[in-house]
Amino acid sequence: MSVILAANIWAAVIFPSGHTYMVELATTPQQWVQGLSGRETLYPARGMLFVFPQPQVQSFWMKNMKFPLDIVWLGEDFTVVGMEENIPPCKKDCPTYTSPVPVKYVLEVAAGTVKKEGLKVGDKLVVQFLPRRKI
Numbered sequence: 001m002s003v004i005l006a007a008n009i010w011a012a013v014i015f016p017s018g019h020t021y022m023v024e025l026a027t028t029p030q031q032w033v034q035g036l037s038g039r040e041t042l043y044p045a046r047g048m049l050f051v052f053p054q055p056q057v058q059s060f061w062m063k064n065m066k067f068p069l070d071i072v073w074l075g076e077d078f079t080v081v082g083m084e085e086n087i088p089p090c091k092k093d094c095p096t097y098t099s100p101v102p103v104k105y106v107l108e109v110a111a112g113t114v115k116k117e118g119l120k121v122g123d124k125l126v127v128q129f130l131p132r133r134k135i
Contacts, residue, residue: 011049013107014126015117021109023047025129036108037064047109049127055102065089068111073099078125086111 009025026032026048036048052058055076062069066089073082082100099106107125 009132010130012128012130013047013049014128015119016123016125017117019045019117021045021047021113023049023107023109026050035060036069037062038066040066042067042069042110044110047107047113050106050108052104052106055104057099057102058106059096059098060106060108061094061096062087062090063094064091069108070111070114071097072107072109072114072119072125073101073103074105074107074125075101076104078105078127080119080121080123080125082121083114083119085114 009027011023011025013021013023015021022045024047026035032050032052035050036042050058058073060071068086068088071084071087072080075081081103084097087097105127113119
């Protein structure tokens with residue numbers, strides 16, 4: 001019998017408020033490009049955490065998104081170094097949103113999450129990477 005590993009790798013992100021969000025990991029160039037685009041919605045307390053090999057300035061856009069997002073720029077130790085709130089979807093001629101400093105992680109969550117959680121620059125998130133599940 002062969003074992004299939006779940007395609008999506010997840011992490012639990014714990015905000016300073018104590019609320020936990022389950023986030024899908026984007027760890028490959030293909031996943032970085034795709035991100036959450038093309039999806040119809042984002043469930044509450046869900047998101048995507050982009051994991052890059054080393055810190056660098058990152059730029060994101062909202063092309064082909066169907067819902068607004070908050071972007072949280074994170075340093076190597078998961079400290080918030082910047083945020084973009086309530087970024088609207090875009091079809092063409094989309095603006096880019098760039099991290100203020102080199103970052104190793106970028107968190108995308110539903111628009112309004114930053115405000116709801118009271119997140120601010122300097123806050124530290126706790127990230128627990130979850131093992132792949134056998135299905």
